[in-house]
Amino acid sequence: MTGDPLPFPRERAEPAPGAVHLPDWLDPQEQRDLVRACRDWARPPAGMRTIRLPTGGVMSVRTVCLGWHWYPYGYARTVVDGDGAPVKPFPPVLGDLALRALEAVYGPDGRSAIAGAEGYAPDIAVVNHYPHGAKMGLHKDKEERIDAPVVSLSLGDSCVFRLGNTETRTRPWTDLELRSGDLLVFGGPSRFAYHGVVRTLPGTADPDLGLVGRLNITVRQSGLVDP
Template sequence: MTGEPLPFPREPAEPAPGAVHLPDWLDAAEQRALVEACRDWARPPAGMRTVRMPTGGHMSVSTVCLGWHWYPYGYARTVVDGDGAPVKPFPPQLGALARRALAAAYGPDGLAAVPGAAGYEPDIAVVNHYPHGARMGLHKDKEERVDAPVVSLSIGDGCVFRLGNTETRTRPWTDLELRSGDLFVFGGPARFAYHGVVKTLPGTADPALGLVGRLNITVRQSGLV
């Protein structure tokens, strides 16, 4: 795979109720702008770090948080497991982008039907950088205190994304390929589904991005005050 556009467009899909995949949702200029923004966000203080899990192991991705700082397993206003600096503010432009994403994914009827979608007020972004060989085990995003949807944007190398069920880390699950510019939203019945990244697909990013590996930006509403 070269990262060049395929001759046939990929179609939007709903792999589970409340989960929507919109391929190529971000155009090339939007992707480049987000790469540059992520570079700024990654700088210290409160910059990108490798997360140490309670078991003692380290995640294979590097992470920077905006608005609220995520750590295993909670949120704080400072980087409690790093340099202790105040977390960087949540950018209003990400909030506007996430609301536009929900409108595109669900449409007017869906926004009214999916809990937390119509009045979406995100205040957290978790940015993960996947170097070659990185992965993410199946997990739930459950530290938030509301069930508003999660908006996920992919930039750079593609990946095999696994969407599981809400009960266990075992089957049934659905594997799908996420590529640069793709939007994935999960809310409603899928909001607390297990999910993860089985593998990245090195060399599939557009070289014009100037990015090695994969960036994933997830936008969330915390319900915290």
Template sequence: MPGELFPRERSDPAPGAVLLPDWLTPAEQLELVAACREWARPPAGLRTVRLPTGGQMSVRTVCLGWHWYPYGYARTVVDGDGTPVKPFPPLLGRLAERAVAAAYGPGGLGGIAGAEAYEPDVALVNHYAEGARMGLHRDREERVDAPVVSFSLGDSCVFRLGNTETRTRPWTDLELHSGDLLVFGGPSRFAYHGVVRTLAGTADPALGMTGRLNITVRQSGLE
């Protein structure tokens, strides 16, 4: 975040979870914001996800590589316009592999696969307008336990990283700023997590956007 008095340092909020503040450069953030605008265009563009319970999520989402819907993956937007999902961008593949290397090293750490074994092929881009949030959930539709890579852009948020058993405590609340990288794998790969609230108006005006963008990159394990 611009104007930080003291640089924020790497932290390991849970086993297998790594937070690297300000990991994306300002130029990379601008590049990703511009790319998100293109990915959000129809067909297979930004949509509001409806849950099987009948409710709808407060974030809007666009998928790349594979289309995520509650609760599975498809090659077409089965809960939207029905068109083929946009391809997984090489840009995100390169960034995600760098991210895993930064978090765990090329060869892995403590039994967690490193960048050499990481083959990301799906991304979810979520836009949080003012007041949007994400309830605690687990990313468990993938068929492998490769780490999840999360990039933050725009407004800051309070991100809650919980445990693998329940949506209740223990959990750790993290404030994620634009440019931050969060990677969670190993013991934290299937932890409950969510966004408690977004902090409206905290984005750097130079990004030319409102709200928060979160890009989550995963390895699906699907053929």
């Protein structure tokens, strides 16, 4: 990995109640496999797209959704703000990873203390690609109908991730360095915390990944049912 390391610890951390950061959780082969899978998921139809917000602004990340299609601000079974194609199915590999992640961060006993962690049945993945210079403002993941934890996997360039509070976009917040292979889970009291990406760090990815920029995969349980 190239670039100057940030002065953040590289060990398990709990930056807020219900939020756990595990560095280097994915091994190099798992990372390469996920990058290849993301390339497949990104292909049309229902491929990676640029999101235009209701305010007219355009997000600097590009996104592809699996299982349910996220758009501002809801979910659908088709790409309602794109090519109109049916959303790609939720991959079992991501469901397995998300279940492993909850076991890793909360343990078999701790899961019972986190809302939605027991009986966790993820059915959505949102894959965001951050090209150089992209960022994401502080926001809540609140379109789901259930308060089950969010599982976040990082690939490629490192970033500065900001985990805020549940009330406002202002302080208090905690900044974390997320590198390729890192796992972040936020549930319980932190499930609806504001969070975002302050900046990415170009050139910090392992060249073996063959990835320019950063990929972030978030896995969620929707609580939605088809009409």
